[in-house]
Amino acid sequence: MKDVLFTIKENLAIAPQVYRMVLTGDCSQITAPGQFVNIRLDGLYLRRPISVCDLGGGDLTIIYKVVGKGTEQMSRMKEGGSLQVLTGLGNGYDLSCAGDAPLLIGGGVGVPPMYLLARKLREQGKNVSVVLGFNTKSEIFYEEEFRALGCGVTVTTVDGSYGTKGFVTDGLPENYSYFYCCGPEPMFKAVYKKARTSGQFSFEERMGCGFGACMGCSCRTITGYKRICKDGPVMRKEEILWED
Amino acid sequence: MGRLSVDLCGIELDNPVIPASGTFGYGYEFAEIYDINCLGTFSFKGTTRDPRFGNPTPRIAECTAGLINAIGLQNPGVDKVIAEELPKMAKVFHKKVMANVSGFSVEDYAYTCEKLDKIDQVGWLEVNISCPNVHGGGMTFGTDPEAAASVVGAVKKVTTKPVIIKLTPNVTDITSIAKACEAEGADGISLINTLLGMRIDLKTRRPVIANVMGGFSGPAVFPVALRMVYQVAKAVKVPVIGIGGVSTAEDVIEMMLAGATAVEVGAANLVDPMACRNIIDDLPKVMDKYRIETLKDIIGGMR
Numbered sequence: 001m002k003d004v005l006f007t008i009k010e011n012l013a014i015a016p017q018v019y020r021m022v023l024t025g026d027c028s029q030i031t032a033p034g035q036f037v038n039i040r041l042d043g044l045y046l047r048r049p050i051s052v053c054d055l056g057g058g059d060l061t062i063i064y065k066v067v068g069k070g071t072e073q074m075s076r077m078k079e080g081g082s083l084q085v086l087t088g089l090g091n092g093y094d095l096s097c098a099g100d101a102p103l104l105i106g107g108g109v110g111v112p113p114m115y116l117l118a119r120k121l122r123e124q125g126k127n128v129s130v131v132l133g134f135n136t137k138s139e140i141f142y143e144e145e146f147r148a149l150g151c152g153v154t155v156t157t158v159d160g161s162y163g164t165k166g167f168v169t170d171g172l173p174e175n176y177s178y179f180y181c182c183g184p185e186p187m188f189k190a191v192y193k194k195a196r197t198s199g200q201f202s203f204e205e206r207m208g209c210g211f212g213a214c215m216g217c218s219c220r221t222i223t224g225y226k227r228i229c230k231d232g233p234v235m236r237k238e239e240i241l242w243e244d
Numbered sequence: 245m246g247r248l249s250v251d252l253c254g255i256e257l258d259n260p261v262i263p264a265s266g267t268f269g270y271g272y273e274f275a276e277i278y279d280i281n282c283l284g285t286f287s288f289k290g291t292t293r294d295p296r297f298g299n300p301t302p303r304i305a306e307c308t309a310g311l312i313n314a315i316g317l318q319n320p321g322v323d324k325v326i327a328e329e330l331p332k333m334a335k336v337f338h339k340k341v342m343a344n345v346s347g348f349s350v351e352d353y354a355y356t357c358e359k360l361d362k363i364d365q366v367g368w369l370e371v372n373i374s375c376p377n378v379h380g381g382g383m384t385f386g387t388d389p390e391a392a393a394s395v396v397g398a399v400k401k402v403t404t405k406p407v408i409i410k411l412t413p414n415v416t417d418i419t420s421i422a423k424a425c426e427a428e429g430a431d432g433i434s435l436i437n438t439l440l441g442m443r444i445d446l447k448t449r450r451p452v453i454a455n456v457m458g459g460f461s462g463p464a465v466f467p468v469a470l471r472m473v474y475q476v477a478k479a480v481k482v483p484v485i486g487i488g489g490v491s492t493a494e495d496v497i498e499m500m501l502a503g504a505t506a507v508e509v510g511a512a513n514l515v516d517p518m519a520c521r522n523i524i525d526d527l528p529k530v531m532d533k534y535r536i537e538t539l540k541d542i543i544g545g546m547r
Contacts, residue, residue: 001277003516003517003518040516045306045309045311045515046304086517206301206303206305206452208311208514209267211517212272213267213273213517214269214313215266215269215289215303216301216303216304216315217304218318219301220297
């Protein structure tokens with residue numbers, strides 16, 4: 001964990017209300033795909049946790065959707081501005097379980113953390129399949145970026161305006177060795193039921209600190225209480241205990 | 245004795261800065277980014293007799309200049325705290341630590357305090373009779389002078405270490421509670437715990453916090469906390485620890501001028517994990533600016 005002052009290199013809308021921000025600064029504490037950063041914003045008391053989308057050459061890429069005051073403020077930030085960011089938070093995905101043909105499932109703003117994961121798995125020579133779920137065609141982002149990594153990509157839209165009609169579970173391939181999943185909780189439950197292999201899910205919760213001090217984001221698991229920010233956000237399928 | 249040192253119930257603190265219980269865990273996360281031995285001490289996560297998961301999530305709501313929390317005293321229970329957490333804490337923090345204790349009955353408080361009192365590493369017992377986030381305990385004891393006194397009496401009977409009672413601001417007259425605690429033998433008073441608050445999500449029209457209400461803290465509460473510290477410090481002779489919205493070295497000095505012997509820092513740790521270290525680093529500079537030679541000279545020094 002390290003509190004780092006980043007410089008904004010790019011802040012671009014890539015879909016309606018969805019922005020990609022590229023930040024330059026010390027990324028040394030970010031060690032795994034699926035980790036997140038916690039962003040300090042003027043006038044807002046709590047930081048905003050956002051997942052890491054990509055890393056490289058001293059740049060950190062995040063993709064965020066404007067959902068409230070914090071992300072709205074971020075969307076108005078300009079190139080050259082600076083941002084105080086607590087980096088290297090959360091456990092991240094464990095790549096050692098992937099097998100030869102891992103499946104990556106991302107829904108909406110759950111797609112971004114899949115990108116760095118896909119890139120790392122491709123670097124290891126894995127045969128990576130990706131299912132990206134969106135509500136409608138205009139909301140789709142990063143389909144081409146995943147293809148450019150050499151992943152097999154399936155896009156699903158709830159309204160059928162592009163790709164396979166339905167949810168990510170309607171686009172799952174027949175064969176895969178393991179899965180990684182990030183998105184809304186109803187999607188997790190559907191994937192949990194339908195998946196044929198073991199896998200990992202990346203959870204979300206309202207957080208106080210984002211680094212394990214306040215117990216604001218605790219959840220129950222098979223193996224005991226866990227803090228989503230510190231012991232997670234990634235949990236293994238076998239340890240998840242659905243609350244309802 | 246250095247410029248920053250103060251005496252808290254017979255134990256010297258290198259400085260008056262103490263991370264508040266529930267905002268610092270057991271110190272491990274902070275020890276990853278700075279040497280927490282720079283702290284006066286720290287009050288570790290509230291301990292109860294039995295293990296507790298706490299409240300359902302969401303447990304956190306943002307507010308202007310603060311936050312509401314409704315954690316619900318999540319902790320592994322006193323036996324596990326003694327067997328596992330205290331030895332781990334000893335590796336990252338080499339001074340006496342403050343044990344914060346909560347309960348649901350007078351017997352609970354006495355039971356948990358008696359166990360922690362036997363641990364050499366524990367310097368003080370901070371008895372929390374002010375948690376707004378649990379039913380049938382916590383704050384119930386802190387809102388009535390007799391109930392508060394009964395906890396103090398029971399704890400004092402089974403302990404030898406200084407007992408500091410942590411008070412809630414959610415009362416009509418905090419000085420009557422403080423005086424009742426002092427009369428029953430409390431060695432110190434810490435205040436304030438959080439103010440009961442709530443938020444509603446306009447989109448869903450539901451409370452943001454699953455438990456509906458929670459405890460409000462952060463810079464927004466500082467003036468309220470300062471006022472209550474001032475009132476209590478005038479009403480009792482035992483040392484007072486000022487808590488509530490402290491985020492800067494200036495805030496520490498202001499709390500001490502109001503009568504605080506030491507100061508706890510809570511919410512600030514959550515938004516800036518370096519907060520306490522920065523405050524300690526800044527103190528000498530700010531003292532110079534206001535021509536303060538030693539901190540202990542300004543306790544209750546408001547003119």
